[in-house]
Amino acid sequence: MRAGKSLRTTGNKTNLIQSKLQVNGGSKSRKLVKCDKCEMSYSCTSIEDRAIHEKYHALQLHGRKWSPNWGSIVYTKERHSGTVHLSRSTGTITPLNSSPLKSSPSVAHQEENIVLVRPDKPNGEGRAMMEIMTLVNNELNAPHDENDIWNSTTEERGRAFAYIRNNRAVGVIIIENLYGCDGSVSNRGRWMVYDSRRLVQNVYPDFKIGISRIWVCRTARNLGIATKLIDIARENIIYGEVIPRCQIAWSQPTDSGGKLASKYNGIVHKSGKLLLPVYI
Numbered sequence: 001m002r003a004g005k006s007l008r009t010t011g012n013k014t015n016l017i018q019s020k021l022q023v024n025g026g027s028k029s030r031k032l033v034k035c036d037k038c039e040m041s042y043s044c045t046s047i048e049d050r051a052i053h054e055k056y057h058a059l060q061l062h063g064r065k066w067s068p069n070w071g072s073i074v075y076t077k078e079r080h081s082g083t084v085h086l087s088r089s090t091g092t093i094t095p096l097n098s099s100p101l102k103s104s105p106s107v108a109h110q111e112e113n114i115v116l117v118r119p120d121k122p123n124g125e126g127r128a129m130m131e132i133m134t135l136v137n138n139e140l141n142a143p144h145d146e147n148d149i150w151n152s153t154t155e156e157r158g159r160a161f162a163y164i165r166n167n168r169a170v171g172v173i174i175i176e177n178l179y180g181c182d183g184s185v186s187n188r189g190r191w192m193v194y195d196s197r198r199l200v201q202n203v204y205p206d207f208k209i210g211i212s213r214i215w216v217c218r219t220a221r222n223l224g225i226a227t228k229l230i231d232i233a234r235e236n237i238i239y240g241e242v243i244p245r246c247q248i249a250w251s252q253p254t255d256s257g258g259k260l261a262s263k264y265n266g267i268v269h270k271s272g273k274l275l276l277p278v279y280i
């Protein structure tokens with residue numbers, strides 16, 4: 001989050017708005033501090049700002065609280081306290097808020113799930129997902145216009161999945177179907193040169209699905225969660241079909257998104273340049 005901005009809530013919506021500095025009107029100006037962990041700037045003398053920061057900080061670092069009744073499970077990973085490792089290569093993930101060296105009964109046999117978020121359920125999962133997406137879009141400086149993709153109960157243009165660990169949504173992905181209802185190709189696919197971020201001219205590759213947004217909370221990054229979310233999304237977007245890795249494109253990848261994309265499905269062109277599959 002950029003310095004000089006703070007997070008405010010209006011009703012159910014959370015927005016980034018410019019923090020007001022009191023000049024003369026108040027007896028003293030409100031000094032902004034920047035949290036080095038979540039990067040939010042806020043006034044530490046304001047009770048309201050401190051409360052907003054606390055909420056944002058928890059969400060950004062540890063994800064959002066998630067009820068076990070929310071979402072339909074599409075993937076489960078059993079986690080046993082005795083087999084927890086730090087290494088990605090083993091495929092196991094260290095529990096949040098716990099040392100990998102300690103085995104505590106509270107983390108034994110816990111599950112980690114990926115759930116499909118169901119917009120038609122009036123039980124709060126859609127609202128919780130929207131709250132996460134507000135944070136994600138603010139962090140990415142992205143428009144808040146992707147929710148129609150997964151949140152429509154009439155026309156399904158895509159799906160939202162969340163990675164649930166310790167009753168918190170620690171990662172999310174929004175997948176967009178790039179094919180029309182009649183199976184027609186969208187013509188939105190492009191190749192992007194990784195180094196220059198330029199789109200390759202006059203080439204229109206045919207990608208099936210797109211990653212509209214992907215996000216993992218800060219303490220859960222670099223553990224393979226984003227990769228797992230994409231893998232599971234590829235299996236659960238079109239009924240009876242597993243979309244191949246090479247058929248998934250990225251929407252304006254960020255720096256970290258570009259690095260993830262280059263590992264996940266970048267290709268090396270005969271010129272030696274790394275190309276990423278993207279869509280516009």
Ligand SMILES: CC(C)(COP(=O)(O)OP(=O)(O)OC[C@H]1O[C@@H](n2cnc3c(N)ncnc32)[C@H](O)[C@@H]1OP(=O)(O)O)[C@@H](O)C(=O)NCCC(=O)NCCS
Nearest residue numbers: 214215216221222223224225226227253254256257259260
């Ligand atoms: C991008 C993001 C989703 C990656 O999530 P993640 O769970 O940490 O990713 P993974 O652990 O699955 O990473 C998979 C691979 O990508 C690489 N990678 C991912 N993010 C990286 C980063 N910031 N820097 C370097 N490499 C990175 C990893 O090295 C890993 O390769 P490895 O297995 O060889 O080590 C996460 O950093 C994030 O939420 N960033 C902020 C939001 C954002 O920018 N989203 C992307 C929008 S396009």
Ligand SMILES: [Zn+2]
Nearest residue numbers: 035037038057
């Ligand atoms: Zn913070």
